[in-house]
Amino acid sequence: MRLVLVGPPGAGKGTQAQYIASNLSIPKISTGDIFRANVSGGTDLGKLAKTYMDRGDLVPDEVTIAMVRDRLSEDDAQDGFLLDGFPRNVAQAEILRDMLKDWGQELDLVLELVVDDDEVVRRLAGRRTCSQCGRIWHVEFDDKKDDKCDACGGALFQRDDDKEETVRHRLEVYQEQTAPLVSYYADEDILVGVDATGPVEEVTQRAMDAIRPFMG
Ligand code: ADP
Ligand code: ADP
Numbered sequence: 001m002r003l004v005l006v007g008p009p010g011a012g013k014g015t016q017a018q019y020i021a022s023n024l025s026i027p028k029i030s031t032g033d034i035f036r037a038n039v040s041g042g043t044d045l046g047k048l049a050k051t052y053m054d055r056g057d058l059v060p061d062e063v064t065i066a067m068v069r070d071r072l073s074e075d076d077a078q079d080g081f082l083l084d085g086f087p088r089n090v091a092q093a094e095i096l097r098d099m100l101k102d103w104g105q106e107l108d109l110v111l112e113l114v115v116d117d118d119e120v121v122r123r124l125a126g127r128r129t130c131s132q133c134g135r136i137w138h139v140e141f142d143d144k145k146d147d148k149c150d151a152c153g154g155a156l157f158q159r160d161d162d163k164e165e166t167v168r169h170r171l172e173v174y175q176e177q178t179a180p181l182v183s184y185y186a187d188e189d190i191l192v193g194v195d196a197t198g199p200v201e202e203v204t205q206r207a208m209d210a211i212r213p214f215m216g
Helices: 013-024 031-041 042-054 061-072 089-101 119-124 164-180 180-187 200-214
Strands: 002-006 029-030 082-085 110-114 127-130 137-138 193-194
Touching: 002 089, 002 200, 013 029, 013 082, 013 137, 013 200, 029 031, 029 061, 031 042, 031 061, 031 082, 042 110, 042 164, 061 089, 089 180, 110 180, 110 200, 119 127, 119 164, 164 180, 180 193, 193 200
Parallel strands: 002 082, 002 110, 029 082, 110 193
Antiparallel strands: 127 137
């Protein structure tokens, strides 16, 4: 199964990607996570990406695509993958299509997580990430009174780009650059919209129901 998740920042892509990828036994490939790991590791890629991420802008396509190409070439991605946060504009989508074609592969399905702007802002304002295992929590919805991860005990942190100013800009970037992917993939007949409101488990159920008909 070769899957892509699209949706605005805060829609729940990372949260759902954890469960969907584990249900389908495919690797979850999150470009945001890979960039953040490079930022923490102080690599050249991380230094470059950080200047864009701090502003809420997209990292240049050239850099992002090279990184995804490397990741998709690894052994564990040969029989399927779940992309979270890539592609993020039509140019990336076109290159992904060509890259997969060269390898005799194609996308099976693109899931669009649908939530309104107010909910997105609430979700981003309360988002916390575990510095140890990377799990995603929410201060209000997960009732996080302490700053510890329930899964591994690691310290939780708030992402720099989840500050209000940056969030507003990221939502604009989504509307301008990423939202056009919805009609792009609808034209290719591989887009399915999923209502991403309500409890996390219910959204996962809806996503799995949408995926099942596309499984080989
Ligand atoms: P969110 O989950 O809130 O949508 P991500 O973790 O996916 O955010 O991405 C964080 C940041 O990483 C983005 O704002 C952008 O700067 C960079 N980034 C992630 N994926 C891409 C991509 N496909 N193309 C360009 N930049 C990206
Ligand atoms: P994205 O990767 O699309 O930016 P995340 O998966 O990081 O989104 O989720 C953003 C925030 O919303 C996190 O704090 C997460 O715990 C919370 N969240 C995700 N799904 C739901 C849901 N169904 N209901 C309430 N909160 C959610």
